Structures are given as structure tokens and as C-alpha cells.
Amino acid sequence: MDVTLWQLPNNEEAAIEFLKSTGIIHKERVCSNNHQMKLYITEPPIWRCCLRSCKERKGLRTKTWFEGRRIPFLTAVRFIYCWCQELTSVEFCELQLQMNHNTSVEWNCLMRETCLNALLSRPKVKIGGSNKIIEIDEGIFKKKKSTIGPQRVFGGICKETKECFLVAIPERSPTALMAAIEQNIEDETTIYTDCWQAYETSELQNAGYDLFTENHKYSFVDPDTGNNNQIADRLWGCTAWRNKRYHKESYFIEFMWRCLYPKTEMFSEMLKSIRGFMPPL
Numbered sequence: 001m002d003v004t005l006w007q008l009p010n011n012e013e014a015a016i017e018f019l020k021s022t023g024i025i026h027k028e029r030v031c032s033n034n035h036q037m038k039l040y041i042t043e044p045p046i047w048r049c050c051l052r053s054c055k056e057r058k059g060l061r062t063k064t065w066f067e068g069r070r071i072p073f074l075t076a077v078r079f080i081y082c083w084c085q086e087l088t089s090v091e092f093c094e095l096q097l098q099m100n101h102n103t104s105v106e107w108n109c110l111m112r113e114t115c116l117n118a119l120l121s122r123p124k125v126k127i128g129g130s131n132k133i134i135e136i137d138e139g140i141f142k143k144k145k146s147t148i149g150p151q152r153v154f155g156g157i158c159k160e161t162k163e164c165f166l167v168a169i170p171e172r173s174p175t176a177l178m179a180a181i182e183q184n185i186e187d188e189t190t191i192y193t194d195c196w197q198a199y200e201t202s203e204l205q206n207a208g209y210d211l212f213t214e215n216h217k218y219s220f221v222d223p224d225t226g227n228n229n230q231i232a233d234r235l236w237g238c239t240a241w242r243n244k245r246y247h248k249e250s251y252f253i254e255f256m257w258r259c260l261y262p263k264t265e266m267f268s269e270m271l272k273s274i275r276g277f278m279p280p281l
Contacts, residue, residue, distance in 0.1 A: 003267055008078060008081055010074075012041065012072055012074045014074075015073040015074040016039075016041065016045060016060070018077060019073060019076075019077065023275045023279065023280070024064065024065055024066075024271065024274055024275050024279075025061075025064045025066065025280055026047070026060075026064065026280045029047045029058060031049040031054055031056040031058075032056060033049075033054055035054055036050050037050065037056070037058065038050050044059060044061070045059075046058065046060060047059075047060065063280060063281040064278070064281075065274050065275075065278040071099065071107075075099065076107075078097055079093070079099070079107055080111070080267065080271070080274075083107075083108070083111050083270070084263070084266035084267045084270055085263070088104065088107070088111075089104075090105065093107075109250065111254070111270070112251070112253055114270065114273050114277050115253050115256075115257035115273070116141055116151075116153070116166070116250070116253050117273070117276070117277045118257060118273040118276065118277065119155070119164070119165075119166035119253060119256060119257060120166055120167070120168065121276065122165070122166075124165070124167075124183075125163075125165075126186045127156065127158050127161070127163040127165060127184065127185060127186065128156075128158055128185045128186045128189035128191075129186040129187070130188040132158055132159070132160055132186070132189050132190065133158070133159040133160065133189070133191075133192060134156045134157065134158050134159070134185055134189050134190070134191050135157055135159065135191075135193070136155065136156040136181070136191060136192070136195065137154075137155060137156075137195070137252045138152070138153065138169070138172070138195055139152070139153065139252070140152050140153075141153050141253065151168055152168065152169050152170070152171065152172060153166055153167065153253070154167055154168075154177065154180045155167070155253065155256055156184065156185060156191075157259055162259040162260070164259060165184045166253065166256060167180055167183075167184060172198070173207070174196075174199050174203055174206075174207035174209060177195060178207065178208075181218070182212075185218070187216045187218070188216075188217045188218070188219075189218055189219070190218075190219045193220060193221075193222070194222055196209075196220065196222070197222070257273075
């Protein structure tokens, strides 16, 4: 679904029909008595039972990805499109989409949360190998409005192929990190990471770091202490992404998701990711 800016819906009703066609919101609904319901584009839009004797109502946002979110559907569609084009700074959202500061920040976080779920659900395939460079990172991702605590994740992206992986890890420890590397990265890979800086030498020795490196023939390069050529070759670190001061882990997740698709396909892929993350129930 390659959509240009000029092909986006231009009013609220058209935006609702567009989202119905993508499967993000319900195309039709039945009431609790199994009667067909009709959608009324009111404020807010509602589904209402067609039988006068029933008159049951359901909000259009209820049991969808939009539940609990208040911005107009038209604004949401435009925001998602602009996010895919990397045009959702707070200033842009305020001027062009009439979204206030807090709402634009919240929706940018929501997009990265959708990226997280999309990456975690991808089939698990080892990446890298001889003459390949993988840059890895780890951190904590806190889902908004989640009753579950912060989720620790570990991910990597291949400089040559742009293949990537993201997995949840149970704890921050050398053992957990080495297990995640072994499960997701091929032997003989060059790995850029500063993750080992967090551990004492004794911790790494006790976890079997030297034997682990020898057995799998991994070559680890610390981007903060390696030579200049190695630092210049970094994929994640040499982009403006790493310069984002806040939510470093979530920006790395967004960066990996964007590397998977050409820019012309990102809008349709994000709509698929949203539908996969929370299909209408």
C-alpha cells in the first residue's frame, strides 16, 4: 500500500473508512444480542444496534488500538504517515497537526512501542557471520500505561545487510548477555558494543567470557575505545539517532525497525504492525 501525502484521507469520515480498510478498527460489529450494528459518525463516533428494541451502543474506539486515545482519527492517520517520514518533532506536530506537546510526545512513544512489539514478534533467525559487523545494544523499555514492569531488551543490527533482531532478556548480567548473543548472532562475527563496560573484569571471568569469545570466534570492539576507523564504521552510533538524549533504548528500537523497510513502504508496514500489535476484538 504505497500512499502519498495527497492520497491521505481529508476528513474524519474518510479517515475512519481508511482505518476500517486496514483492519485497525472494526469493519462491522454485532451487539451482545447478536444483532447487526450500524456506525454513526457522531462526536464521538458510535456503533448502534439496528433494532429499536435493543439500542445497544459501542464506541468506535472500544476494544481497538485507539481505545483510551482521544485525538481525531484524521489526525492519527496523518501523524502515523508523518512519523514514517520522520516528520513528527514536537514543533512540527504543534504547527501542522495541531497536537499539543504532551500528545505529540505520547504518540511518538506509542510508535516506538509498536516497533518494539513488531520486532519481538519477528521469526528468530541468527544474523551476522564471517566478515559481518553487528552492532548490539541493551536497555530497558517501559510501555506506556502498562501494568507490567519495565521490559529489558537486547537487540542487534547488521551493518552490511540491515538484518536485525530484538529479544527480551530476563536480567542484566554477563551470562544473560552472552546467552542472547549466542542465540542470535552467528560465529565469527565482529560485534560493536559498549555493553561490557557495565561489568567488572572479575564478573566477566566468572561468567566464562574468555572461553565464550574463543569458542564462537567473536571479535568484540568497544566503540568508545576502538581505533578511529572502527568508530567511523558504526551504523547506529554514527547517525543522529544516537544523539537523541532521552529514551536511548527506544530510539535504538525505532532505528532497527526503520532499517527493515524502504521509506516508501514504511506507512503500510506500520499499519500492519499496529494491526498485529492490537487487532480489534
